[in-house]
Amino acid sequence: MRSRHSKTAHHIAICEANYLRLESLLINFLKDRHTFELHLNDQDIQHISFLILERTKHTLMIEAKQSDFSSPLNAFVIRINVFIDAGLAEVASYQSEKPLPFFYKKSSIQSKDEKDQQNRFLTEWLESIFISGIAPKSAIEKIFDD
Numbered sequence: 001m002r003s004r005h006s007k008t009a010h011h012i013a014i015c016e017a018n019y020l021r022l023e024s025l026l027i028n029f030l031k032d033r034h035t036f037e038l039h040l041n042d043q044d045i046q047h048i049s050f051l052i053l054e055r056t057k058h059t060l061m062i063e064a065k066q067s068d069f070s071s072p073l074n075a076f077v078i079r080i081n082v083f084i085d086a087g088l089a090e091v092a093s094y095q096s097e098k099p100l101p102f103f104y105k106k107s108s109i110q111s112k113d114e115k116d117q118q119n120r121f122l123t124e125w126l127e128s129i130f131i132s133g134i135a136p137k138s139a140i141e142k143i144f145d146d
Contacts, residue, residue: 091118
């Protein structure tokens with residue numbers, strides 16, 4: 001079993017990596033809305049959007065959505081807290097389900113590491129966006145307009 005410090009360091013490393021991915025994908029958080037399309041084949045298109053819901057000097061609240069009209073099971077919503085001064089991004093809720101605070105006893109329904117799982121999911125999803133070579137919808141439209 002890992003020590004408490006090791007687990008905390010691992011969590012912080014994941015949040016730092018998620019921050020760097022989001023910062024790169026959302027171009028330093030300058031715009032409040034970013035939309036992307038992923039064309040898996042001729043018929044399957046996934047719509048991905050990032051909306052900054054709240055912006056303060058040091059923090060952001062981002063709502064990230066993936067929509068797939070051909071397969072609703074691939075659709076989800078994630079809310080992400082971004083701490084600009086600390087360089088961290090952490091999942092606040094997934095599908096409107098928030099992880100329980102540390103002082104609550106975990107229910108039999110919730111996993112012991114639910115918060116870690118949600119942050120790992122964010123890591124893997126952001127990584128898949130980069131691997132897929134998704135471009136902003138405006139860039140795709142510009143290509144077809146030329």
